Amino acid sequence: MxxxxxxxxxxxxxxxxAEINQPVVDHIPTSKLYEQLDLSLNENGLLxxxxxxxxxxxxxxxxxxxxxxxxNQLFGGRIGKATLGDLLSVMFNNSxxxxxxxxxxxxxEKQVLRNIxxxxxxxxxxxxxxxxxxxxxxLMALVxxxxxxxxxxxxxxxxxxxxxxxSEESHYSIAKNAALTGIGRDQVKLVKANEKGEMLVSHLIExxxxxxxxxDVPFFVxxxxxxxxxxxxxxxxxxxxxxxxxxxxxxxxxxxxxxVIFSKKYKHLVDGLEKSDSFxxxxxxxxxxxxxxxxxxTKHKGQLYESFSNDAEYLYQTDGDDFNLGKTSxxxxxxxxxxxxxxxxxxxxxxxxxxxxxxxxxxxxxxRSYIINHKDYxxxxxxxxxxxxxxxxxxxxxxxxxxxxxxxDLMVGFGKHNETEFVRMVTINTCLDKTDIDDFFIVxxxxxxxxxLKKPVG
Ligand SMILES: *Cc1c(COP(=O)(O)O)cnc(C)c1O
Numbered sequence: 019m020x021x022x023x024x025x026x027x028x029x030x031x032x033x034x035x036a037e038i039n040q041p042v043v044d045h046i047p048t049s050k051l052y053e054q055l056d057l058s059l060n061e062n063g064l065l066x067x068x069x070x071x072x073x074x075x076x077x078x079x080x081x082x083x084x085x086x087x088x089x090n091q092l093f094g095g096r097i098g099k100a101t102l103g104d105l106l107s108v109m110f111n112n113s114x115x116x117x118x119x120x121x122x123x124x125x126x127e128k129q130v131l132r133n134i135x136x137x138x139x140x141x142x143x144x145x146x147x148x149x150x151x152x153x154x155x156x157l158m159a160l161v162x163x164x165x166x167x168x169x170x171x172x173x174x175x176x177x178x179x180x181x182x183x184x185s186e187e188s189h190y191s192i193a194k195n196a197a198l199t200g201i202g203r204d205q206v207k208l209v210k211a212n213e214k215g216e217m218l219v220s221h222l223i224e225x226x227x228x229x230x231x232x233x234d235v236p237f238f239v240x241x242x243x244x245x246x247x248x249x250x251x252x253x254x255x256x257x258x259x260x261x262x263x264x265x266x267x268x269x270x271x272x273x274x275x276x277x278v279i280f281s282k283k284y285k286h287l288v289d290g291l292e293k294s295d296s297f298x299x300x301x302x303x304x305x306x307x308x309x310x311x312x313x314x315x316t317k318h319k320g321q322l323y324e325s326f327s328n329d330a331e332y333l334y335q336t337d338g339d340d341f342n343l344g345k346t347s348x349x350x351x352x353x354x355x356x357x358x359x360x361x362x363x364x365x366x367x368x369x370x371x372x373x374x375x376x377x378x379x380x381x382x383x384x385x386r387s388y389i390i391n392h393k394d395y396x397x398x399x400x401x402x403x404x405x406x407x408x409x410x411x412x413x414x415x416x417x418x419x420x421x422x423x424x425x426x427d428l429m430v431g432f433g434k435h436n437e438t439e440f441v442r443m444v445t446i447n448t449c450l451d452k453t454d455i456d457d458f459f460i461v462x463x464x465x466x467x468x469x470x471l472k473k474p475v476g
Contacts, residue, residue, distance in 0.1 A: 021066075023406060025066070025070065026460065028070075029070075029073060029074070029077060029268060032074055033077050033082075033441055034149040036078055036082065037082045037084055037085045038075060038277045038475065039086075039263075040086070040426070041082055041085035041087035042077075042081075042082070042085070042087045042088075042161055042422075042426040042427060042428060042429055043078065043079055043080065043081060043082060044079070044421070044426050045424045045426060046079060047169075048307075050262060052380065053119060054077070054308065055072075055075055055076060055079060055098060055291070056072050056081070059401055060291075069258070070281055080470075081083070081429065083095075084096035084398045084434055084445075084449070086310055086449075086454045086457070087092060087427070087429060087458075087461070088447070089428065089429060089430040089443045089447075089458065090429040090430055090431045090444070090445050090447070091431070091444065092136075092246070092274050092303045092444055092446060093272075093300075093301075093302050093303050093446060094106070094444070094446050094447035094449070094451065095304060095306055095447030095448060096306075096308075096447070096450040097306040097307070097374075097449070098306040098362060099293075099361050099365040099366070100115045100306060100308060100358045100359065100362035101308055101358070101387070102361055103106070103307075103357040103358035103359070103360060103361025103362065104156040104307070104308045104357065104358040106121075106357060106361070107128070107324045107354035107355075107358065107464040108268070109352065110123065110357075111197075112286070112353055113144040113342070113351045113352050113353075114127060114148070114336075114343050114347070114352040114353070114354055114356075115333060115343060115344030115351065115352060116334065116336070116337065116341075116342045116343075116344060117315040117336070117341035117344065118335065118336045118337060118353070120343075121417055122226065123354050123356065123357060124343055125361075126339075126356050126357055127354075127360075128146065128341075128343075128357035129360065130313070130356050130359055130360050130363070131145065131146040131147070131313065132144075132224050132367075132444060134279075134299065134313055134315050135315045135365075137279040137280065138279060138291050138292065138294075138297045138315055139292025140292065140297075140315060140316075140317045141292055141320065143317065143319055143320075144231075144316060144317050144318075144319060144343075145314055145315070145316065145318060145319035145322050145323075145346060146313060146322070146346075147313075147314060147315050147322070147326075147343065147346050147347045147348070148311070148312060148313055148317030148352075148355040148356055149298075149312050149313075149314055149347075149348055150310060150312065150348070150349065151300070151310045151312050151455075152189070152190035152191070152274075152298060152300045152303075152312050152353075153189070153194070153195070153275030154272070154312065154348055154362050154423050155197040155271075155273065155298035155300075155312050155313070155314035156189070156192060156195055156240070156267065156269070156271055156298065157190045157191070157198060157199070157271035157348070158197045158314050158322075158326070158348055159238075159240075159267075159271075159295075159296040159298065159314060160182070160192075160196070160199055160201070160238060160269070160317075160394060161199060161325050161326075161418060162236055162267070162295075162296060162322060163198060163267030163269065163295070163296075163320045164176075164180065164201065164237040164238070164323060165239065165265055165321065165325045165385060166237075166295075167180065167210075167235065167238075167267070168180075168235075169199060169324070170218050171322075172325070175200065176201065178233070178234070178235055179233075179234045179235065180201055180205060180207060180235045180236075180237050180238075180342075181200075181205045181206075181207055181226075181229045181235065181237070182196060182205060182206055182207065182236045182237060182238035182240070183200065183207050183209055183225060183226065183236070183238070183239045183240070183266075184208065184209065184239070184240035184242075185208070185209045185210070185215075185216075185217035185218075185240075185241075185242060185245070185252060186207060186209065186210060186211055186247040186273065187210045187211045187215045187217075187242065187246075187247065187248065187250060187418070187435075188217075188240055188242045188245065189245075189246050189271060189273065192206060192240050192271075193206050198408055200351065201323060201373070203231045205234075207225045207229070208476050209221050209222045209225060211245075211250070213436070214248065214250050214400050215245050215247070215249075215250030215435060216250045216251065216252055217241065217242075217249035217252040217253070217257065218255060218473070219253060219257060219260060221256065222260055222310050223260055223463050225228050225281045226254070226260070226264055230264075234262060237266060237295050238267045238269065238298060239257060239260070239261050239266050239267070239268050239269070240269050240270075240271055240273075241253075241257045241268065241269070241270050241271070241294070242270075242274075242398045243270055243272035243274070243276045243287065243288050244273075244274035244275025244276070244278075244280065244304075244403075244404075245274070246273065246274060246433075247405065247407070247433035247434065247435055248399050248400070248405055248435055249274065249275060249399065249403030249404055249405035250403065250423075251275070251287045251288065251402070252292075252295070252402070253289030254268075254288055254289060254290035254294060255268060255289050255293070256290075256345045257290075258290050258293035258457045260294070261295075263445075266297050267295045267296070268293070268294045268296075269294065269295065269296045269297070269298070270288065270291060270294045270296070270297045270298070271284055271298055272288070272298055272299040272300075273298055273299065273300040273303060273312065274300070274304070275287070275302070275303075275304060275404065276288070276297065276298065276299030276304070277301070277303065277304030277305050277371075277375050278304075278375060279297060279299070279446070280281075280305075280368065280371040280372045280374075280375050281372050281375045281379075282372065282377060283375050283379075284375065284376070284379060285337045286403070287402060294317070295316060295317055295318060296314060296315065296316040296317070297314070297315055297316075298312065298313065298314040298315075298359075299312075299313050300312045300313075300382060301313060302448060303356075303361040303401055304376060304378065304404075304446060305359065305371060305373070306374055306447075306448055307309075307358045307362060307377075308358060310355060311356075311358055311359050312355070312439070313359075319346075323330070323339070323345060323346055323376050323407050324347050326345070326346050326347060326348065327346065328345075330344075333350075344453075350441075374448050377448045378404045378445050378446055378448060379402070379404060380444040381404075381445035381450060381452070381455060382403060382405075382406050383401070384455055384456075385406040385443060385445055385455050386399075386406055388400070388455070388456075388459055389408045391408070392459075394410055394412050395408050395409070396408060396409045396410075398435065398438060398440040401416060404444060404445050405442055405443075406434060406442070406443045406444070407435070407440045407441065407442050407443075408440055408441055408443070409438075409439075409440050409441065410441070410462065410463075410466065411471075412467065413466065413470060415441045416430035416432055416439060416441045417470070418432075418462075418470065419431055419432045421465065421470060422462070422465055422468055425465065425469060426463060427461050427462075427465045428465070429435075430458075431445055443458065
Protein backbone atom coordinates (compact mmCIF):
# COMPACT_ATOMS: atom_id res chain seq x y z
CA MET A 19 0.00 0.00 0.00
CA UNK A 20 2.76 2.46 0.92
CA UNK A 21 4.23 2.22 -2.57
CA UNK A 22 0.82 2.89 -4.07
CA UNK A 23 0.56 6.08 -2.03
CA UNK A 24 3.95 7.18 -3.38
CA UNK A 25 2.73 6.30 -6.84
CA UNK A 26 -0.47 8.25 -6.27
CA UNK A 27 1.51 11.32 -5.34
CA UNK A 28 3.64 10.91 -8.47
CA UNK A 29 0.54 10.64 -10.66
CA UNK A 30 -0.91 13.75 -9.01
CA UNK A 31 2.23 15.67 -10.02
CA UNK A 32 1.66 14.45 -13.55
CA UNK A 33 -1.94 15.66 -13.41
CA UNK A 34 -0.97 19.09 -12.03
CA UNK A 35 1.52 19.57 -14.85
CA ALA A 36 -1.01 18.48 -17.44
CA GLU A 37 -3.61 20.90 -16.08
CA ILE A 38 -1.21 23.76 -16.81
CA ASN A 39 0.42 22.51 -20.01
CA GLN A 40 -2.71 21.21 -21.66
CA PRO A 41 -5.72 22.64 -19.85
CA VAL A 42 -8.08 21.34 -22.53
CA VAL A 43 -7.15 17.85 -23.69
CA ASP A 44 -7.13 16.82 -27.32
CA HIS A 45 -10.52 15.53 -28.22
CA ILE A 46 -10.67 11.79 -28.90
CA PRO A 47 -13.62 10.87 -31.15
CA THR A 48 -15.58 8.10 -29.43
CA SER A 49 -14.93 5.85 -32.44
CA LYS A 50 -11.17 6.11 -31.79
CA LEU A 51 -11.21 5.81 -28.00
CA TYR A 52 -10.28 2.14 -27.71
CA GLU A 53 -7.61 2.55 -30.41
CA GLN A 54 -5.92 5.53 -28.80
CA LEU A 55 -5.90 4.26 -25.24
CA ASP A 56 -5.29 0.76 -23.92
CA LEU A 57 -8.45 0.28 -21.89
CA SER A 58 -8.56 -3.48 -22.38
CA LEU A 59 -8.96 -5.95 -19.51
CA ASN A 60 -7.01 -9.15 -19.99
CA GLU A 61 -6.35 -12.56 -18.51
CA ASN A 62 -2.91 -11.54 -17.25
CA GLY A 63 -2.08 -8.51 -15.15
CA LEU A 64 0.57 -5.85 -15.71
CA LEU A 65 3.78 -4.93 -13.96
CA UNK A 66 3.61 -1.71 -11.97
CA UNK A 67 5.65 0.32 -14.45
CA UNK A 68 3.46 -0.81 -17.35
CA UNK A 69 0.35 0.09 -15.40
CA UNK A 70 1.81 3.49 -14.52
CA UNK A 71 2.46 4.24 -18.18
CA UNK A 72 -1.14 3.46 -19.08
CA UNK A 73 -2.42 5.54 -16.17
CA UNK A 74 -0.27 8.44 -17.41
CA UNK A 75 -1.83 8.14 -20.87
CA UNK A 76 -5.25 8.21 -19.26
CA UNK A 77 -4.31 11.25 -17.17
CA UNK A 78 -3.21 13.05 -20.32
CA UNK A 79 -6.50 12.35 -22.11
CA UNK A 80 -8.99 12.87 -19.29
CA UNK A 81 -10.84 16.23 -19.28
CA UNK A 82 -9.28 18.64 -16.77
CA UNK A 83 -12.13 20.03 -14.70
CA UNK A 84 -9.74 21.85 -12.37
CA UNK A 85 -7.96 23.70 -15.18
CA UNK A 86 -8.34 27.40 -15.95
CA UNK A 87 -10.08 26.66 -19.23
CA UNK A 88 -13.00 24.69 -17.81
CA UNK A 89 -16.29 26.61 -17.72
CA ASN A 90 -18.50 23.81 -18.96
CA GLN A 91 -20.40 22.58 -15.96
CA LEU A 92 -21.85 23.68 -12.65
CA PHE A 93 -18.68 22.63 -10.87
CA GLY A 94 -14.99 23.14 -11.43
CA GLY A 95 -11.68 23.86 -9.77
CA ARG A 96 -10.11 22.10 -6.83
CA ILE A 97 -9.97 23.35 -3.27
CA GLY A 98 -7.14 21.61 -1.45
CA LYS A 99 -8.68 21.07 1.98
CA ALA A 100 -11.93 19.68 0.56
CA THR A 101 -9.98 17.26 -1.63
CA LEU A 102 -7.89 16.27 1.39
CA GLY A 103 -11.04 15.41 3.33
CA ASP A 104 -12.36 13.32 0.46
CA LEU A 105 -9.08 11.44 0.05
CA LEU A 106 -9.09 10.65 3.76
CA SER A 107 -12.60 9.25 3.56
CA VAL A 108 -11.41 6.89 0.81
CA MET A 109 -8.64 5.70 3.12
CA PHE A 110 -11.02 5.22 6.07
CA ASN A 111 -13.53 3.41 3.87
CA ASN A 112 -16.31 3.57 6.43
CA SER A 113 -19.93 3.06 5.58
CA UNK A 114 -22.18 5.70 7.03
CA UNK A 115 -25.09 3.46 8.05
CA UNK A 116 -24.07 2.75 11.63
CA UNK A 117 -22.16 4.41 14.43
CA UNK A 118 -20.50 1.08 15.04
CA UNK A 119 -18.57 1.17 11.75
CA UNK A 120 -18.31 4.93 11.15
CA UNK A 121 -17.81 6.29 14.69
CA UNK A 122 -16.89 10.00 14.73
CA UNK A 123 -17.65 10.25 10.99
CA UNK A 124 -21.32 10.03 11.99
CA UNK A 125 -20.80 12.97 14.34
CA UNK A 126 -19.16 14.90 11.51
CA GLU A 127 -22.09 14.27 9.18
CA LYS A 128 -24.61 15.23 11.87
CA GLN A 129 -22.70 18.42 12.61
CA VAL A 130 -22.74 19.51 8.96
CA LEU A 131 -26.47 18.72 8.71
CA ARG A 132 -27.20 20.70 11.88
CA ASN A 133 -25.32 23.75 10.64
CA ILE A 134 -26.93 23.63 7.18
CA UNK A 135 -30.38 23.29 8.79
CA UNK A 136 -29.67 26.32 10.92
CA UNK A 137 -28.52 28.36 7.93
CA UNK A 138 -31.72 27.33 6.14
CA UNK A 139 -33.65 28.79 9.07
CA UNK A 140 -34.99 25.46 10.36
CA UNK A 141 -35.32 24.70 14.10
CA UNK A 142 -34.21 21.70 16.19
CA UNK A 143 -36.88 19.48 14.63
CA UNK A 144 -34.87 19.48 11.42
CA UNK A 145 -32.69 16.68 10.16
CA UNK A 146 -31.20 15.59 6.88
CA UNK A 147 -28.84 13.31 5.06
CA UNK A 148 -26.29 13.15 2.26
CA UNK A 149 -27.70 11.78 -0.98
CA UNK A 150 -25.71 10.63 -4.02
CA UNK A 151 -26.29 13.89 -5.92
CA UNK A 152 -28.85 16.63 -6.29
CA UNK A 153 -31.16 14.49 -8.39
CA UNK A 154 -31.39 11.97 -5.57
CA UNK A 155 -31.89 14.74 -3.01
CA UNK A 156 -34.87 15.84 -5.08
CA LEU A 157 -36.08 12.24 -5.14
CA MET A 158 -35.95 12.09 -1.35
CA ALA A 159 -37.92 15.32 -1.08
CA LEU A 160 -40.57 13.94 -3.43
CA VAL A 161 -40.88 10.71 -1.44
CA UNK A 162 -41.28 12.61 1.84
CA UNK A 163 -43.91 14.87 0.31
CA UNK A 164 -45.81 11.88 -1.10
CA UNK A 165 -45.78 10.08 2.26
CA UNK A 166 -46.69 13.24 4.15
CA UNK A 167 -49.78 13.59 1.96
CA UNK A 168 -50.78 9.95 2.37
CA UNK A 169 -49.02 7.73 4.88
CA UNK A 170 -50.46 4.51 3.37
CA UNK A 171 -48.76 4.84 -0.01
CA UNK A 172 -45.59 3.31 1.44
CA UNK A 173 -47.40 0.02 1.91
CA UNK A 174 -50.40 0.11 -0.41
CA UNK A 175 -49.11 2.07 -3.42
CA UNK A 176 -50.75 4.99 -5.15
CA UNK A 177 -54.45 4.80 -5.91
CA UNK A 178 -55.34 8.40 -6.78
CA UNK A 179 -53.76 10.79 -9.21
CA UNK A 180 -51.30 13.05 -7.37
CA UNK A 181 -49.95 16.18 -9.04
CA UNK A 182 -46.80 18.22 -8.56
CA UNK A 183 -45.53 21.56 -9.79
CA UNK A 184 -42.17 22.84 -10.94
CA SER A 185 -41.11 25.54 -13.36
CA GLU A 186 -40.27 24.85 -16.98
CA GLU A 187 -36.74 26.02 -16.15
CA SER A 188 -36.23 23.47 -13.37
CA HIS A 189 -33.94 20.45 -13.43
CA TYR A 190 -34.96 17.36 -15.37
CA SER A 191 -34.67 15.17 -12.28
CA ILE A 192 -38.10 16.35 -11.12
CA ALA A 193 -39.81 14.59 -14.04
CA LYS A 194 -37.53 11.59 -13.80
CA ASN A 195 -38.25 11.24 -10.09
CA ALA A 196 -42.00 11.47 -10.72
CA ALA A 197 -41.57 8.43 -12.95
CA LEU A 198 -39.43 6.59 -10.37
CA THR A 199 -41.86 7.13 -7.51
CA GLY A 200 -44.92 5.91 -9.38
CA ILE A 201 -46.41 9.41 -9.41
CA GLY A 202 -45.96 9.54 -13.19
CA ARG A 203 -44.29 12.02 -15.50
CA ASP A 204 -47.66 13.21 -16.79
CA GLN A 205 -48.51 14.43 -13.31
CA VAL A 206 -45.66 16.95 -13.38
CA LYS A 207 -47.26 20.31 -14.18
CA LEU A 208 -44.77 22.72 -15.70
CA VAL A 209 -45.22 26.25 -14.45
CA LYS A 210 -44.27 29.02 -16.88
CA ALA A 211 -41.28 31.20 -16.11
CA ASN A 212 -40.83 34.92 -16.73
CA GLU A 213 -38.13 36.31 -19.03
CA LYS A 214 -35.55 36.01 -16.26
CA GLY A 215 -36.35 32.32 -15.78
CA GLU A 216 -38.25 32.74 -12.48
CA MET A 217 -41.43 30.78 -11.79
CA LEU A 218 -44.66 32.65 -12.55
CA VAL A 219 -46.59 32.24 -9.32
CA SER A 220 -49.91 33.30 -10.87
CA HIS A 221 -49.60 30.40 -13.33
CA LEU A 222 -48.77 28.04 -10.45
CA ILE A 223 -52.07 28.90 -8.77
CA GLU A 224 -53.97 28.44 -12.04
CA UNK A 225 -52.54 24.96 -12.52
CA UNK A 226 -53.32 23.91 -8.95
CA UNK A 227 -56.92 25.11 -9.27
CA UNK A 228 -57.43 23.14 -12.48
CA UNK A 229 -56.17 19.94 -10.85
CA UNK A 230 -58.29 20.37 -7.73
CA UNK A 231 -61.35 20.89 -9.92
CA UNK A 232 -60.50 17.65 -11.72
CA UNK A 233 -60.45 15.79 -8.41
CA ASP A 234 -56.69 15.20 -8.42
CA VAL A 235 -54.47 15.56 -5.36
CA PRO A 236 -51.83 18.30 -5.57
CA PHE A 237 -49.08 17.58 -3.05
CA PHE A 238 -45.69 19.04 -4.00
CA VAL A 239 -44.08 22.20 -5.36
CA UNK A 240 -40.44 22.39 -6.34
CA UNK A 241 -38.86 25.84 -6.29
CA UNK A 242 -35.37 26.28 -7.70
CA UNK A 243 -32.56 28.32 -6.15
CA UNK A 244 -30.37 28.74 -9.22
CA UNK A 245 -31.95 27.26 -12.34
CA UNK A 246 -29.63 25.06 -14.35
CA UNK A 247 -29.39 27.30 -17.43
CA UNK A 248 -29.91 30.92 -16.34
CA UNK A 249 -29.12 30.58 -12.65
CA UNK A 250 -32.45 32.19 -11.72
CA UNK A 251 -34.00 32.12 -8.24
CA UNK A 252 -37.71 31.37 -7.84
CA UNK A 253 -39.52 33.59 -5.35
CA UNK A 254 -39.71 31.31 -2.31
CA UNK A 255 -41.64 33.80 -0.18
CA UNK A 256 -44.53 33.98 -2.68
CA UNK A 257 -44.47 30.28 -3.51
CA UNK A 258 -44.52 29.31 0.17
CA UNK A 259 -47.68 31.33 0.68
CA UNK A 260 -49.35 29.32 -2.10
CA UNK A 261 -48.10 26.05 -0.59
CA UNK A 262 -49.44 27.04 2.80
CA UNK A 263 -52.90 27.83 1.51
CA UNK A 264 -53.20 24.60 -0.51
CA UNK A 265 -51.30 22.44 2.02
CA UNK A 266 -48.49 21.43 -0.35
CA UNK A 267 -44.96 20.36 0.50
CA UNK A 268 -42.46 22.98 -0.63
CA UNK A 269 -39.03 21.75 -1.65
CA UNK A 270 -36.28 24.19 -2.59
CA UNK A 271 -33.84 22.68 -5.06
CA UNK A 272 -30.64 24.56 -4.30
CA UNK A 273 -28.34 22.03 -5.96
CA UNK A 274 -26.73 24.75 -8.04
CA UNK A 275 -26.92 27.95 -5.98
CA UNK A 276 -28.26 26.96 -2.56
CA UNK A 277 -24.78 27.86 -1.33
CA VAL A 278 -25.97 31.50 -1.12
CA ILE A 279 -27.14 30.69 2.43
CA PHE A 280 -23.51 31.31 3.39
CA SER A 281 -23.43 34.84 1.99
CA LYS A 282 -24.74 37.92 3.82
CA LYS A 283 -24.78 39.69 0.49
CA TYR A 284 -26.70 37.06 -1.50
CA LYS A 285 -28.83 35.08 0.94
CA HIS A 286 -31.72 37.45 0.20
CA LEU A 287 -32.04 35.47 -3.03
CA VAL A 288 -33.55 32.65 -0.95
CA ASP A 289 -35.69 34.83 1.34
CA GLY A 290 -38.46 32.71 2.81
CA LEU A 291 -36.36 29.53 2.78
CA GLU A 292 -37.28 28.90 6.44
CA LYS A 293 -40.88 28.40 5.31
CA SER A 294 -39.97 25.51 3.01
CA ASP A 295 -40.37 21.88 4.06
CA SER A 296 -37.10 20.67 2.58
CA PHE A 297 -34.01 22.16 1.00
CA UNK A 298 -31.13 20.61 -0.91
CA UNK A 299 -27.72 21.99 -1.80
CA UNK A 300 -24.80 20.48 -3.70
CA UNK A 301 -21.57 21.36 -1.92
CA UNK A 302 -19.80 20.06 -5.03
CA UNK A 303 -21.19 22.97 -7.00
CA UNK A 304 -20.95 26.38 -5.28
CA UNK A 305 -18.94 25.28 -2.27
CA UNK A 306 -16.23 23.71 -4.39
CA UNK A 307 -15.87 20.23 -2.88
CA UNK A 308 -15.16 17.21 -5.08
CA UNK A 309 -18.18 15.29 -6.45
CA UNK A 310 -20.40 14.30 -5.03
CA UNK A 311 -21.48 16.14 -1.93
CA UNK A 312 -25.21 16.65 -1.92
CA UNK A 313 -27.08 17.59 1.23
CA UNK A 314 -30.81 17.51 1.86
CA UNK A 315 -32.36 18.86 5.02
CA THR A 316 -35.98 18.91 6.09
CA LYS A 317 -37.89 20.72 8.76
CA HIS A 318 -39.71 17.48 9.59
CA LYS A 319 -37.22 14.97 10.98
CA GLY A 320 -40.06 12.55 11.77
CA GLN A 321 -41.04 12.43 8.09
CA LEU A 322 -37.47 11.72 7.01
CA TYR A 323 -37.42 8.76 9.38
CA GLU A 324 -40.90 7.55 8.38
CA SER A 325 -40.05 7.58 4.69
CA PHE A 326 -36.58 6.06 4.80
CA SER A 327 -36.22 3.81 7.85
CA ASN A 328 -36.43 0.07 7.62
CA ASP A 329 -35.66 -2.55 10.27
CA ALA A 330 -32.69 -4.80 9.63
CA GLU A 331 -31.58 -6.98 12.50
CA TYR A 332 -28.35 -7.97 10.76
CA LEU A 333 -27.31 -4.32 10.49
CA TYR A 334 -28.54 -2.21 13.40
CA GLN A 335 -27.09 -3.93 16.43
CA THR A 336 -25.77 -1.16 18.65
CA ASP A 337 -26.39 2.51 19.49
CA GLY A 338 -29.58 4.50 18.94
CA ASP A 339 -31.32 5.40 15.69
CA ASP A 340 -30.08 8.97 16.10
CA PHE A 341 -26.56 7.82 15.38
CA ASN A 342 -27.36 5.00 12.95
CA LEU A 343 -27.69 7.12 9.87
CA GLY A 344 -28.89 4.23 7.70
CA LYS A 345 -32.30 4.85 9.28
CA THR A 346 -32.64 8.14 7.42
CA SER A 347 -30.75 7.55 4.16
CA UNK A 348 -31.60 6.48 0.65
CA UNK A 349 -28.90 3.83 0.44
CA UNK A 350 -27.73 1.01 2.66
CA UNK A 351 -23.92 1.02 2.29
CA UNK A 352 -23.04 4.66 1.81
CA UNK A 353 -19.76 6.43 1.19
CA UNK A 354 -18.67 9.23 3.44
CA UNK A 355 -19.49 12.47 1.60
CA UNK A 356 -19.52 14.58 4.77
CA UNK A 357 -15.82 14.65 5.60
CA UNK A 358 -14.83 16.76 2.57
CA UNK A 359 -17.24 19.58 3.32
CA UNK A 360 -16.47 19.36 7.05
CA UNK A 361 -12.69 19.55 6.46
CA UNK A 362 -13.14 22.56 4.18
CA UNK A 363 -15.60 24.26 6.55
CA UNK A 364 -13.39 23.60 9.58
CA UNK A 365 -10.34 25.02 7.80
CA UNK A 366 -11.82 28.23 6.34
CA UNK A 367 -14.75 28.77 8.69
CA UNK A 368 -18.23 29.91 7.75
CA UNK A 369 -16.73 33.24 6.70
CA UNK A 370 -14.39 31.41 4.33
CA UNK A 371 -17.32 29.65 2.66
CA UNK A 372 -18.98 33.04 2.35
CA UNK A 373 -15.92 34.34 0.50
CA UNK A 374 -16.02 31.33 -1.84
CA UNK A 375 -19.64 32.08 -2.75
CA UNK A 376 -19.17 35.84 -3.07
CA UNK A 377 -16.19 35.44 -5.37
CA UNK A 378 -18.29 33.51 -7.88
CA UNK A 379 -20.74 36.40 -8.13
CA UNK A 380 -17.82 38.82 -8.43
CA UNK A 381 -16.31 36.85 -11.32
CA UNK A 382 -19.73 36.67 -12.97
CA UNK A 383 -20.24 40.44 -12.66
CA UNK A 384 -16.77 40.98 -14.11
CA UNK A 385 -17.61 38.70 -17.05
CA ARG A 386 -20.93 40.44 -17.66
CA SER A 387 -19.29 43.85 -17.70
CA TYR A 388 -16.83 42.64 -20.32
CA ILE A 389 -19.71 41.40 -22.46
CA ILE A 390 -21.75 44.58 -22.04
CA ASN A 391 -18.76 46.72 -22.97
CA HIS A 392 -17.86 44.85 -26.14
CA LYS A 393 -20.19 45.37 -29.04
CA ASP A 394 -19.67 41.97 -30.68
CA TYR A 395 -21.32 40.33 -27.70
CA UNK A 396 -24.91 40.10 -26.56
CA UNK A 397 -25.78 39.24 -22.96
CA UNK A 398 -28.67 36.83 -22.34
CA UNK A 399 -28.45 36.32 -18.57
CA UNK A 400 -29.07 38.63 -15.64
CA UNK A 401 -27.57 40.01 -12.47
CA UNK A 402 -27.38 37.86 -9.33
CA UNK A 403 -26.45 34.81 -11.38
CA UNK A 404 -23.18 32.97 -11.86
CA UNK A 405 -24.35 31.62 -15.23
CA UNK A 406 -23.09 34.14 -17.75
CA UNK A 407 -25.01 33.55 -20.97
CA UNK A 408 -24.01 35.35 -24.16
CA UNK A 409 -23.69 35.17 -27.91
CA UNK A 410 -20.74 36.41 -29.95
CA UNK A 411 -20.93 37.87 -33.45
CA UNK A 412 -24.18 35.99 -34.03
CA UNK A 413 -22.23 32.74 -34.34
CA UNK A 414 -24.23 29.64 -33.46
CA UNK A 415 -23.48 28.84 -29.80
CA UNK A 416 -23.51 25.15 -30.55
CA UNK A 417 -20.96 25.48 -33.38
CA UNK A 418 -18.76 27.75 -31.30
CA UNK A 419 -18.70 25.51 -28.20
CA UNK A 420 -18.13 22.39 -30.29
CA UNK A 421 -15.29 23.99 -32.20
CA UNK A 422 -13.65 25.25 -28.98
CA UNK A 423 -13.83 21.72 -27.59
CA UNK A 424 -12.61 19.92 -30.69
CA UNK A 425 -9.67 22.30 -31.17
CA UNK A 426 -8.85 21.98 -27.44
CA ASP A 427 -9.10 25.71 -26.67
CA LEU A 428 -11.90 25.98 -24.10
CA MET A 429 -14.46 23.81 -22.35
CA VAL A 430 -17.72 25.72 -22.27
CA GLY A 431 -21.28 24.67 -23.01
CA PHE A 432 -24.42 26.18 -24.43
CA GLY A 433 -27.99 26.57 -23.24
CA LYS A 434 -31.34 27.79 -24.42
CA HIS A 435 -34.05 30.06 -23.11
CA ASN A 436 -37.16 31.15 -25.00
CA GLU A 437 -35.85 29.57 -28.21
CA THR A 438 -32.59 31.56 -28.10
CA GLU A 439 -29.42 29.52 -27.94
CA PHE A 440 -26.36 31.01 -26.21
CA VAL A 441 -23.00 30.16 -24.67
CA ARG A 442 -23.28 29.47 -20.93
CA MET A 443 -20.09 30.34 -19.11
CA VAL A 444 -20.16 29.30 -15.45
CA THR A 445 -17.95 31.23 -13.01
CA ILE A 446 -18.04 28.65 -10.24
CA ASN A 447 -14.31 27.95 -9.95
CA THR A 448 -13.01 30.19 -7.16
CA CYS A 449 -9.43 29.26 -7.89
CA LEU A 450 -9.74 31.59 -10.90
CA ASP A 451 -8.98 35.30 -10.96
CA LYS A 452 -10.10 38.14 -13.17
CA THR A 453 -7.09 37.65 -15.44
CA ASP A 454 -8.34 34.12 -16.14
CA ILE A 455 -11.67 35.60 -17.18
CA ASP A 456 -9.81 38.01 -19.48
CA ASP A 457 -7.99 35.01 -20.94
CA PHE A 458 -11.28 33.24 -21.56
CA PHE A 459 -12.43 36.05 -23.86
CA ILE A 460 -9.02 36.42 -25.50
CA VAL A 461 -8.94 32.71 -26.32
CA UNK A 462 -12.53 32.70 -27.54
CA UNK A 463 -12.02 35.71 -29.82
CA UNK A 464 -8.75 34.38 -31.23
CA UNK A 465 -10.41 31.03 -31.85
CA UNK A 466 -13.24 32.61 -33.77
CA UNK A 467 -10.90 34.76 -35.86
CA UNK A 468 -8.75 31.74 -36.64
CA UNK A 469 -11.36 29.07 -37.23
CA UNK A 470 -14.79 30.48 -37.80
CA LEU A 471 -14.60 33.69 -39.79
CA LYS A 472 -12.32 32.67 -42.64
CA LYS A 473 -14.04 33.26 -45.95
CA PRO A 474 -13.57 30.57 -48.55
CA VAL A 475 -10.73 31.57 -50.93
CA GLY A 476 -11.65 32.65 -54.44
C1 LIG B 1 -27.08 20.04 -10.87
C2 LIG B 1 -28.48 20.18 -10.53
C3 LIG B 1 -29.23 19.10 -10.04
C4 LIG B 1 -28.70 17.69 -10.08
O1 LIG B 1 -27.64 17.49 -9.22
P1 LIG B 1 -26.71 16.20 -9.45
O2 LIG B 1 -25.80 16.22 -8.28
O3 LIG B 1 -26.02 16.42 -10.75
O4 LIG B 1 -27.60 15.00 -9.49
C5 LIG B 1 -30.52 19.32 -9.62
N1 LIG B 1 -31.05 20.54 -9.66
C6 LIG B 1 -30.37 21.61 -10.14
C7 LIG B 1 -31.04 22.95 -10.14
C8 LIG B 1 -29.07 21.46 -10.59
O5 LIG B 1 -28.42 22.52 -11.10
